[in-house]
Amino acid sequence: MQRSVALRAKLKTPKPKHRPDQSEYTLADFCHAVTYHQIRCGKNKGIKINMFKDINDSPYFGAPNIQALQKNRDDQVEDLRDLPGAVIHARTFSVDDPEAIGWQRIKDVVAKEGIVTFRGADESVISKARKELAEFDPSEHYWDIFMADAATIRDVCSHVASMPLPAGLVRMADDGITAKLARQVQHFLNEHGVSPFSIPALLGQLFDAKLVVLMNSNDQIAAAGFAAMTHNRHSPFAGTAWVGLIAVDPALRGMGLGKQVDAICNLAAVDELGASATMEFVARDNIPSRAMLEGCGLRHVEGKSVAMFSRSADRITR
């Protein structure tokens, strides 16, 4: 705690008026400090996300290896933002042009973190990856890519997004999307098999992003989703937003809520984040998710996938 007090003094941020519990205090304090630091130093420059590592809460969530991935990505945002071949993704190191980024760097990542993801990989990338990464004897995990252009998203999703929500549900307003809620979102996603991002990433403090949360009448999360600009100007997907981290409370599934959250996220991507297209990833056997994406106007892109090469058999996320 001493460090956070010292840091606040250094950044001249006001002391919170009350301190209802440890987690609220530290998470709010953390995000306040990051935001202040961004304003002061230029966006994201020099942020040390682990500045509160000596107190109970951290912006990361999940198993130690997942938290390490989140931290490594968050720390690298500035580097990845303009690096040819790199994707700004808040979990595994992701590459959309392996030749541009170089196979040696990819091998270094696998040696250090045990995992790398190829986004938009075709057969030639996959066979090259098999050859280049053979020394790690990796497991391969795949997701299909679905995409739509902005006009299609507006055409299909406007109607779905604006349908009345089931009784008792409300969409959290932007000013309600706090660090405390982002922590709840991490729990919610994790519970439903979706590996979350760090709190600053979810709050759009590291790269342009929008978190969508629907709450039930008991102030619990009913559904969540996320849209983000994860491709830099060198990317074959430049201008395309990634939409993901979609999950619905199991008690509320099959009622159209997944499609509605997904539609809201896709619309936010094009209307608020300025995307010219959107993309989502889905496992071949995730039938509800595939139907949800198609219901939002996205279509399967043949011949390209998301390929994760990992030293572990764990897929990390659905």
Ligand SMILES: CC(C)(COP(=O)(O)OP(=O)(O)OC[C@H]1O[C@@H](n2cnc3c(N)ncnc32)[C@H](O)[C@@H]1OP(=O)(O)O)[C@@H](O)C(=O)NCCC(=O)NCCS
């Ligand atoms: C995927 C998920 C978000 C869908 O939420 P949902 O609220 O049940 O979805 P919806 O009710 O909006 O249904 C979306 C489409 O899937 C279909 N669907 C829903 N459940 C289904 C099921 N069990 N089997 C087959 N189709 C199903 C619906 O009929 C609908 O298609 P339609 O518009 O053509 O009728 C939800 O199942 C979930 O949270 N899963 C766990 C997390 C996850 O897998 N996230 C996606 C990661 S890519």
